[in-house]
Amino acid sequence: MDVQRELRRLPSVDRLLQEPQVMELIRASGRELVVDVVRAVLEQARHAVLAGQPCPDTEALIAAVAQSLAEALRPTLRRVINATGVIIHTNLGRSPLSEAARRAMWEAGVGYSNLEYDLEQGRRGSRYYHAEALLCRLSGAPAALVVNNNAGAVLLVLSALARGKEVIISRSQLIEIGGGFRIPEVMAQSGARLVEVGTTNRTRLSDYERAITENTALIMRAHRSNFRIIGFTVEPSLGELVELGEKYHIPVVDDLGSGTLLDTAPFGLEHEPMVQESVRAGAALVTFSGDKLLGGPQAGIIVGRKELVEQLRHFPLTRALRVDKITLAGLQATLLHYLKGEALQAIPTWRMIARPLDELRATAERWAEALRAAGLPAEVTAGQSAVGGGSLPGETLPTWCAAIAAPSPDDLARRLRAHEPPVIALIQDDKLLLDPRTVQPDEEETLLQALIHAYHQTQHASEK
Numbered sequence: 001m002d003v004q005r006e007l008r009r010l011p012s013v014d015r016l017l018q019e020p021q022v023m024e025l026i027r028a029s030g031r032e033l034v035v036d037v038v039r040a041v042l043e044q045a046r047h048a049v050l051a052g053q054p055c056p057d058t059e060a061l062i063a064a065v066a067q068s069l070a071e072a073l074r075p076t077l078r079r080v081i082n083a084t085g086v087i088i089h090t091n092l093g094r095s096p097l098s099e100a101a102r103r104a105m106w107e108a109g110v111g112y113s114n115l116e117y118d119l120e121q122g123r124r125g126s127r128y129y130h131a132e133a134l135l136c137r138l139s140g141a142p143a144a145l146v147v148n149n150n151a152g153a154v155l156l157v158l159s160a161l162a163r164g165k166e167v168i169i170s171r172s173q174l175i176e177i178g179g180g181f182r183i184p185e186v187m188a189q190s191g192a193r194l195v196e197v198g199t200t201n202r203t204r205l206s207d208y209e210r211a212i213t214e215n216t217a218l219i220m221r222a223h224r225s226n227f228r229i230i231g232f233t234v235e236p237s238l239g240e241l242v243e244l245g246e247k248y249h250i251p252v253v254d255d256l257g258s259g260t261l262l263d264t265a266p267f268g269l270e271h272e273p274m275v276q277e278s279v280r281a282g283a284a285l286v287t288f289s290g291d292k293l294l295g296g297p298q299a300g301i302i303v304g305r306k307e308l309v310e311q312l313r314h315f316p317l318t319r320a321l322r323v324d325k326i327t328l329a330g331l332q333a334t335l336l337h338y339l340k341g342e343a344l345q346a347i348p349t350w351r352m353i354a355r356p357l358d359e360l361r362a363t364a365e366r367w368a369e370a371l372r373a374a375g376l377p378a379e380v381t382a383g384q385s386a387v388g389g390g391s392l393p394g395e396t397l398p399t400w401c402a403a404i405a406a407p408s409p410d411d412l413a414r415r416l417r418a419h420e421p422p423v424i425a426l427i428q429d430d431k432l433l434l435d436p437r438t439v440q441p442d443e444e445e446t447l448l449q450a451l452i453h454a455y456h457q458t459q460h461a462s463e464k
């Protein structure tokens with residue numbers, strides 16, 4: 001092939017920009033971006049020609065421009081369908097929000113709000129006022145503060161109350177949660193000195209008492225969240241720690257991680273520590289996440305004693321951990337569901353926990369039937385859904401899944417991820433599993449169509 005002749009056939013940037021289809025793209029997406037994309041596409045074509053390929057025709061170049069433009073304009077953060085059965089899936093954005101929470105967040109974004117404006121007095125107010133009354137009522141604590149996330153809440157508490165001082169914690173609670181949150185490192189970051197007591201499996205009240213000095217600022221308890229210690233173990237209760245703290249005038253801080261306002265036990269799960277219980281047991285401050293079992297937007301919630309919360313509010317780091325108006329609106333709407341006693345029905349996270357087994361089975365059977373009708377080898381199988389999100393480690397809920405025996409489940413899973421919207425499934429025993437528990441009713445049809453499409457693609461690929 002004559003490379004020079006092929007190169008001469010390549011249109012100029014200006015000529016391509018005058019193609020009617022490209023002019024249409026300019027009208028829709030702006031000249032600057034389209035010019036960039038056209039340049040890049042032509043550059044790529046030039047490289048291909050130099051490598052001995054024939055010059056692509058104008059149609060092919062325009063198609064490449066359109067595709068490259070669509071990729072550049074597609075948001076990277078997109079909705080996905082979660083068919084894994086992991087309810088609070090940190091990689092998939094933790095808790096989906098209730099309709100009321102979504103509406104409140106939308107409202108807060110549409111116009112101005114009284115975020116920091118006291119409507120009665122007609123002057124500056126505080127954003128921290130909004131969720132506080134609700135949090136106090138629901139938790140039983142006298143004061144509350146909301147920050148960006150629970151990692152921030154823990155960092156704030158330690159920085160504001162224990163910088164340059166000592167914090168006593170059991171060795172069995174020096175945990176790491178996902179995303180690089182490690183208690184010893186957060187402690188170091190805050191400027192507090194970690195005083196670890198006891199052993200990995202056994203820590204007694206006397207271990208704490210012996211570690212108390214005139215430099216002790218706090219006693220801390222952290223929920224293990226993502227693992228369990230079983231066997232020969234002992235740990236003092238929160239109440240015992242509080243009693244010890246009172247004797248020496250040392251506040252006890254309880255990092256619950258997930259925390260919950262509703263009891264998990266009625267759903268066949270272990271009892272996840274409840275916020276109200278920690279407040280009642282006398283913890284000076286309790287910290288927990290907004291988007292784990294609470295089922296709201298990402299937030300870090302601190303409830304507890306008035307004078308301590310007041311201290312936190314005025315600490316400079318609080319400004320850097322400031323929660324935004326959209327989060328506050330969603331959190332407030334989520335908390336209202338608890339106040340009205342409708343959390344189980346209104347909050348998706350709880351609805352998914354509470355879904356009856358026979359309903360899950362009927363859904364899995366309906367899916368398997370629809371898939372078989374489309375020629376897929378689908379059946380129904382018993383499975384386990386995880387609650388996830390640093391709550392109830394090792395605990396699962398029984399469920400029923402649709403299972404597809406594809407020649408290559410990995411390939412099928414990959415094609416499902418490439419679907420629009422992407423579908424995330426599980427692979428177990430060489431089968432692709434779909435757990436109905438985490439799939440919203442309005443996603444079902446899309447999910448089944450995606451699967452049928454992806455399965456037939458894998459069939460074509462393996463026939464080639």
Ligand SMILES: *Cc1c(COP(=O)(O)O)cnc(C)c1O
Nearest residue numbers: 149150151223225257258289390
């Ligand atoms: C999840 C968790 C955190 C971090 O909370 P985020 O809201 O993810 O920042 C802190 N402590 C414990 C015990 C946790 O389980």
